[in-house]
Amino acid sequence: MLYKKPQIQYYPYIVQRDDNKCVRCLGCVEQCSYDATFYDEELDVLWNKHEACVGCKRCEAMCPTDALKIVPNPSRPIEHASWKWDLVMDAYLQANTGSIIITGIGNDKPYRIYFDHLVIDACQVTNPSIDPLREPMELRTFLGRKGQKIEITESENGKIALKTRLAPQLELETPIMFSAMSYGSINLNFQESMARAAVELGTYWNTGEGGLHKKLYPYAGRGIVQVASGRFGVSRDYLKAAAAVEIKIGQGAKPGIGGHLPGEKVNADIAETRMIPPGSDAISPAPHHDIYSIEDLKQLVYAIKEATRYEKPVFVKIAAVHNVAAIASGIARAGADVIVVDGFRGGTGATPKSVRDHVGIPIEVAIAAVDRRLRQEGIRNEVSIVATGGIRSSADVIKIIALGADAAYIATVAMLAIGCTLCQTCNTGRCAWGITTNDPRLARRQNPDIASEQLYNLVKGWSHEMKEMLGAMGINSIESLKGNRLRLRSIGLTEKENEILGVLPAGE
Amino acid sequence: MKKVIIVEDYCIACYNCEVACVATHSRSEDPVKAYKREGLRGRTNAVVEVESPLAFSSMCRHCKHPWCMDACISGAIQRLDNGIVYLDEERCVGCWGCVVGCPYGAAHPNLAGKDKHAFKCDLCIKRLDAGLNPACVEACPNKALLYDETIEREEVHT
Numbered sequence: 001m002l003y004k005k006p007q008i009q010y011y012p013y014i015v016q017r018d019d020n021k022c023v024r025c026l027g028c029v030e031q032c033s034y035d036a037t038f039y040d041e042e043l044d045v046l047w048n049k050h051e052a053c054v055g056c057k058r059c060e061a062m063c064p065t066d067a068l069k070i071v072p073n074p075s076r077p078i079e080h081a082s083w084k085w086d087l088v089m090d091a092y093l094q095a096n097t098g099s100i101i102i103t104g105i106g107n108d109k110p111y112r113i114y115f116d117h118l119v120i121d122a123c124q125v126t127n128p129s130i131d132p133l134r135e136p137m138e139l140r141t142f143l144g145r146k147g148q149k150i151e152i153t154e155s156e157n158g159k160i161a162l163k164t165r166l167a168p169q170l171e172l173e174t175p176i177m178f179s180a181m182s183y184g185s186i187n188l189n190f191q192e193s194m195a196r197a198a199v200e201l202g203t204y205w206n207t208g209e210g211g212l213h214k215k216l217y218p219y220a221g222r223g224i225v226q227v228a229s230g231r232f233g234v235s236r237d238y239l240k241a242a243a244a245v246e247i248k249i250g251q252g253a254k255p256g257i258g259g260h261l262p263g264e265k266v267n268a269d270i271a272e273t274r275m276i277p278p279g280s281d282a283i284s285p286a287p288h289h290d291i292y293s294i295e296d297l298k299q300l301v302y303a304i305k306e307a308t309r310y311e312k313p314v315f316v317k318i319a320a321v322h323n324v325a326a327i328a329s330g331i332a333r334a335g336a337d338v339i340v341v342d343g344f345r346g347g348t349g350a351t352p353k354s355v356r357d358h359v360g361i362p363i364e365v366a367i368a369a370v371d372r373r374l375r376q377e378g379i380r381n382e383v384s385i386v387a388t389g390g391i392r393s394s395a396d397v398i399k400i401i402a403l404g405a406d407a408a409y410i411a412t413v414a415m416l417a418i419g420c421t422l423c424q425t426c427n428t429g430r431c432a433w434g435i436t437t438n439d440p441r442l443a444r445r446q447n448p449d450i451a452s453e454q455l456y457n458l459v460k461g462w463s464h465e466m467k468e469m470l471g472a473m474g475i476n477s478i479e480s481l482k483g484n485r486l487r488l489r490s491i492g493l494t495e496k497e498n499e500i501l502g503v504l505p506a507g508e
Numbered sequence: 509m510k511k512v513i514i515v516e517d518y519c520i521a522c523y524n525c526e527v528a529c530v531a532t533h534s535r536s537e538d539p540v541k542a543y544k545r546e547g548l549r550g551r552t553n554a555v556v557e558v559e560s561p562l563a564f565s566s567m568c569r570h571c572k573h574p575w576c577m578d579a580c581i582s583g584a585i586q587r588l589d590n591g592i593v594y595l596d597e598e599r600c601v602g603c604w605g606c607v608v609g610c611p612y613g614a615a616h617p618n619l620a621g622k623d624k625h626a627f628k629c630d631l632c633i634k635r636l637d638a639g640l641n642p643a644c645v646e647a648c649p650n651k652a653l654l655y656d657e658t659i660e661r662e663e664v665h666t
Binding site for chain 1: 517520521523539540542549560561563650651652
C-alpha cells in the first residue's frame, strides 16, 4: 500500500547519505538495529527507511567515510507555541494504537533547570583560594548514620580509642556513584564496566533491582544491591556480598509506577540472576506489597539490618515528589542510613511518557527541601542524602552538594560516556549502542575493556574539576561544602524559589 | 610472533577493518578513492564473517608452516624472516592453489581486475616498518582485533 499514515509519513529524522562518499561497505546496514538501512544489490544502492530511524546516530558514528548524517526532518509536523511536533505525533500514534506511549531516558520537557540558575562563589583578595594541584584537596566522603556524638577513651599510655560504636559507613573517594541500572534493563557488559570503574575509582556502583550476576560477585565489594518491590535476585549471598543494601521505593522517571521487564527479554542468564523462570515477565509492583507505612518500611529496614548483622548501611531510594521532605523525615526515623532522592529528570529503561514528563519535582528543589527539613528536626546527622536524577556535570555535583546532598548518583551521563545519544528508545530493547539491550548481537557492542575506561575517565575528569571549583572557593574538603548554600547565588529565580532553595540572589 | 588476534566476543560487524584494509593497500590510501576510482572494492584481506549474533573479522594467520606456501606453484608466497607470510602479486600466476589450500579461507582470488592473481594479508608490512599497528587493528572501534604476541602452534592442521 502506498498510502502511509501520518505518524509514519511525518517521520522525525532523515538519514542523509552522501553517495559520493559511500563506499558500500554495508557497515550501516549491520549497525542499524531498527532496520532503517538496507542494501539493494540489484541497483547497488543503500536505501534508508527514514520512518524507521530513531535518531540514535549509530550508523553516523560508525561510517568509515563520514557519508552519513542524521538530521531532523524539516517536514515533521508544523508546530506552534502550544502544539509541539512531538505532541502532534503522539496524538497520531495513540489514535492508531489506543495504547500508552512508552519511552526511555528521562524527562525531556523544558521545565526550569535550577542548576542553570545557580552560580558558584570564588575567593578574591580577602580570602585565599587553593590550588588543588599543589595543596591537599579532599573529595573523600562517608555515607551512613553519623550519630549524635562520639565518645573516646584514653588509656594510661595515652592511646586514644573510640568508645562509641559507629554505624556502618561507605567510604567514597569521590562523591559520585553509579546509579541503579538493573541487569535486564541494561546488559552485563555495561554493568561489568560500571563495576570495574567503581572499583578503580574507589566509589560504588548499584546493581539495580535485577539481582547480581555471578560474574559480578568479585566487584560486589564496591556494589550496592537493590531490594525492590519485585524482590528479584534477593538472596543471602546477594545481601552478604554487597557493600550496602538499597530499598527501592520509587524512581524519578516513574514515581508511583512499577516496572515490567517483558518475558521475551528474560533470557536464561537474566532468569537465573533474577531467580525467575526464563521467559516469564519480571513485574515489579508499583508499591512494595509489604510496605504501606513508615512503620512497615522500618520493618524491612531492620529485617535487612538483621540479615546483614548491622554491618552494612541500608539505603532507601524514593522519587522526588511533592512532600518529599516529610517522607524523607519518616525514612530517617525508620532507620535508614542513607536516603536517595531521585529527581524527575532521572532516566529509566521504560516508562509511560505521560508519567515521565509530568510526575515528580526537580532534584535541586527536593534536596534543598529534604536537607532543610532534616536539619529543622535535628536528625540530619542520622542520615546521609544522595541526590540523583538530572546530574549532568561536575558543576551540578558541586551545586547539589552545596544544596545539602552528601553525594550524587550518575546514570544517564554514564551512558553518554559509553556512546548513548539520548534517542529515548531504551524500552524497545534494540539499543544500537548495545547499552539497554540484551540481544547478543547488540550487547557485544560494549566492550567492558573500553567502556570501563571511559566511565573511569568521566568520573576522574569530574573529580578534577570539582577539586578546582572547591579550590576556587577556598575550601579544601568536600565535607565543608555540604549544605553550604552561602556558596551559591541564584540568577533569575523568584523570591519564593530562592527561599525554597535557601540561596540568596546574585548581588546580595 | 606478533599477529592480529581476533576477539570474536566483541566484533560488531561494522566493516571498518575491511575499509581500512582496502584503503591501506591502495595507491591513494584514501578509502573513497580506493573503492570508487581504483576499483578495489572487495579487495580486502580482512573479511568480516557474520552469522548473527556471531561475527568476527578473519585474515591470514601467518602460519608457521603455511599450506598456501606449499600449494604455491610459482614461488610467489614466501615466509619472510619476521614470520610474515607474504604473497608477491607480481609473481603470482593465478593458479588459485593457495585459495584452495588455505584452511582459513584467508587467500582470495582477484577475479575483478585484469590481472588474475591471488591476494592475502601482508600484516600491513609497510605500516609495521613505520612503527604503526596493522590498519584493521587501528580501525577496530571495539578492540575486537588486537595486535599482540601469540602462542606459536607447531601443527595447526593434522
